[in-house]
Amino acid sequence: xxKIEQNSEALxxxxxxxxxxxxxYTNYSPAYLQWYRxxxxxGPVFLLLIRENEKEKRKExxxxxxxxxxxxxxxxxxxxxxxxxxxYLCALRALTGGGNKLTFGTGTQxxxxx
Amino acid sequence: DAGVTQSPTHLIKTRGQQVTLRCSPKxxxxxxxxxxxxxxxxxxxxxxxxxxxERQRGNFPDRFSGHQxxxxxxxxxxxxxxxxDSALYLCASSLLGEGxxxxxxxxxxxxxxx
Numbered sequence: 001x002x003k004i005e006q007n008s009e010a011l012x013x014x015x016x017x018x019x020x021x022x023x024x025y026t027n028y029s030p031a032y033l034q035w036y037r038x039x040x041x042x043g044p045v046f047l048l049l050i051r052e053n054e055k056e057k058r059k060e061x062x063x064x065x066x067x068x069x070x071x072x073x074x075x076x077x078x079x080x081x082x083x084x085x086x087x088y089l090c091a092l093r094a095l096t097g098g099g100n101k102l103t104f105g106t107g108t109q110x111x112x113x114x
Numbered sequence: 115d116a117g118v119t120q121s122p123t124h125l126i127k128t129r130g131q132q133v134t135l136r137c138s139p140k141x142x143x144x145x146x147x148x149x150x151x152x153x154x155x156x157x158x159x160x161x162x163x164x165x166x167x168e169r170q171r172g173n174f175p176d177r178f179s180g181h182q183x184x185x186x187x188x189x190x191x192x193x194x195x196x197x198x199d200s201a202l203y204l205c206a207s208s209l210l211g212e213g214x215x216x217x218x219x220x221x222x223x224x225x226x227x228x
Contacts, residue, residue, distance in 0.1 A: 004156075032214040043118070043204050043219030044157065051214070089156055093215050099170035100208055100215030101147060104156030 002027045006105035014113055021075040021108045023090035030092035033066055033073050038087045080112045118220035120205050126226045127195050135190045135223045139207030146188040149204040157204055163188055164210045200227045
């Protein structure tokens with residue numbers, strides 16, 4: 001069955017360091033991989049997406065890589081700040097089924113400490 | 115430009131009751147998806163509506179039904195509520211098509227079943 005795995009343990013890093021979050025998937029052929037941020041009690045907020053034929057994408061302090069051979073995406077936040085503390089979700093979209101549903105991982109909680 | 119709105123914010127129901135949740139999509143979007151998010155989990159896809167029809171459905175029983183109106187707003191109905199239906203219900207809007215389909219989420223409705 002399709003499975004998306006994110007590190008369930010919280011990631012604690014110091015302010016100014018680079019945070020790296022991992023998303024691994026199996027039995028899936030995504031056309032797009034997306035990353036969302038979710039704060040407690042709020043809906044997810046879209047951050048960045050990468051297409052299956054792209055290796056890397058950047059947006060300000062964010063960088064996403066996508067390796068379809070390893071079936072893995074890495075999400076980097078450089079020069080992290082306490083305001084970056086949140087849960088980060090990866091989501092996959094395939095081009096089948098006639099819709100654009102997303103399949104989400106369980107998320108990784110990031111805590112940036114002073 | 116109003117984003118995705120949902121109502122109500124919180125709801126408490128008793129087992130066996132029925133509930134209706136409402137969603138208005140982001141301006142310009144034609145597709146509404148509903149997700150269920152249990153505590154500590156990623157959002158799980160319930161179903162998606164486009165042109166007033168259900169286009170995709172996740173692994174949820176028939177107790178979960180929906181509707182999309184001509185103005186693209188949507189309702190999620192859950193019958194015969196179970197304790198396990200307690201969760202954050204998220205509505206997301208997007209544009210259908212072969213594009214990446216990034217989704218814009220509302221703040222969610224917190225449903226508690228007692």
